[in-house]
Amino acid sequence: MGARSLSFAPFDSFGDGELEREEVQRVTPGIELERRATASRTSTPEDAATLARLLDCSGILQDACAAMIDDSFNRCFQESAEANWNFNFYLLPLWWCGWVIRHFVLFPLRLGFILSASAAFALAFMFSHYCTPRRWGFERKCVELYAAAFVVSWTGVIKYHGPRPSRRGHMGGMVYVSNHTSMIDYLVMTQVSPFAVIQQKHKGWVGLLQRTAMNAIDCIEFNRTDIKDRNTVATRLKQHVAEKSRLPLLIFPEGTCVNNKYCVMFKRGAFDLGVDVVPVAIKYNNIFVDAFWNSRRQSFSRHLCTLMSSWAVVADVWYMEPQRKREDETSIEFAERVRGMICKRAGLKAVPWDGMLKYYRPSPRECEARRKAFLAGLMA
Structure with missing residues (x-):
């Protein structure tokens, strides 16, 4: 699988992964503007540089959102919704x-x-x-x-x-x-x-x-x-x-x-x-x-x-x-x-996808370890 296939959706961390790609593209430029505005309002150059590096992960966030969009694991186990055809008065x-x-x-x-x-x-x-x-x-x-x-x-x-x-x-x-x-x-x-x-x-x-x-x-x-x-x-x-x-x-x-x-x-x-x-x-x-x-x-x-x-x-x-x-x-x-x-x-x-992911979820300790590793990668 490529990088786009990585997602935590099988563990229900992000619901069903039904975000729209257009919404992600609309939000991302706003993140960039907020990063620049916040950095300019920071009191010292050191704080501005640190905050800019933290907010610079907008590209990673966009890739993560795209991965959730492309994720199809939860969709494999969704029931078909019935069409609401019966709201007509004569039907x-x-x-x-x-x-x-x-x-x-x-x-x-x-x-x-x-x-x-x-x-x-x-x-x-x-x-x-x-x-x-x-x-x-x-x-x-x-x-x-x-x-x-x-x-x-x-x-x-x-x-x-x-x-x-x-x-x-x-x-x-x-x-x-x-x-x-x-x-x-x-x-x-x-x-x-x-x-x-x-x-x-x-x-x-x-x-x-x-x-x-x-x-x-x-x-x-x-x-x-x-x-x-x-x-x-x-x-x-x-x-x-x-x-x-x-x-x-x-x-x-x-x-x-x-x-x-x-x-x-x-x-x-x-x-x-x-x-x-x-x-x-x-x-x-x-x-x-x-x-x-x-x-x-x-x-x-x-x-x-x-x-x-x-x-x-x-x-x-x-x-x-x-x-x-x-x-x-x-x-x-x-x-x-x-x-x-x-x-x-x-x-x-x-x-x-491995269908067995439907029956197993990671422990809270494992999830926390993954978050810390991800944060350490951002701060490096």
Whole structure:
């Protein structure tokens, strides 16, 4: 990254970094005039020279403001604002009618449907423990149907493009990588063909599903705050792709949900396994609902309720040709090449940020040390 990419915006020190460049250019000449006027009013030449050096940092301040303008980290996790189209007197009644239908007609029906599907899924899984013959195929089909039930509960309109994963047999030894907008990405892809996925450990009913259905199809759980889990996951990844009989592995290399407008840096783990990597691009249409899950502001249950109370969830999924690392290519370069393919296909903007900055903030001691170092540089 160049100097313009340096910014403290990921740590929320300067809000969302939405300053306008014109405002910075307007303020900077005023800083210069204030510097000269203040220096001329200073009592002694020594004080004037000292104050002039301190105020001479206006250029640095301009560069800092420009960096905040160019910063795109926080924008990667901003939800789309709804357009205020309903302030017209003859459209407002129609908007309210639609709101009532979505929340008091469609939502109860969809909720009842998914609860019924969940009960049937639980009974089927309990039954599978007593049916040892072909148990693997039965549980795989249950997961596939359950994912399809979720998509139906949102009135999902999903268009699939390119060569889909085969429903016949297993396609182990391959890794599918995709951009990540929400946990529903897995459901959208699994209704076509089940995948074993790397997943963050959750609590509540999502955690219950992880410990039952997801474990039954060899999904890999991890805790991003536990270093031991990282080593275990790396070992299990290699073991999984080494067995051709297992389900294909689905990985979201961004490591966090991004708002379907940007794409943050890919982790290299999926590209170090020595197997073919299949890029998958997912693009949601925000015309009916924003499918981005902002986990810092709402639970996944609340997110599902939002989807169920919308008219529909519209998305396109592109399966691209398998890619293999070239001999003159490092794992990081391979990851960037695949990310570029996904961004181009889905119309996303690639940004040079590590998505893990979303979860970590520097300590006050570290911030103070950085301020002192910056001040020392100005006084030198």
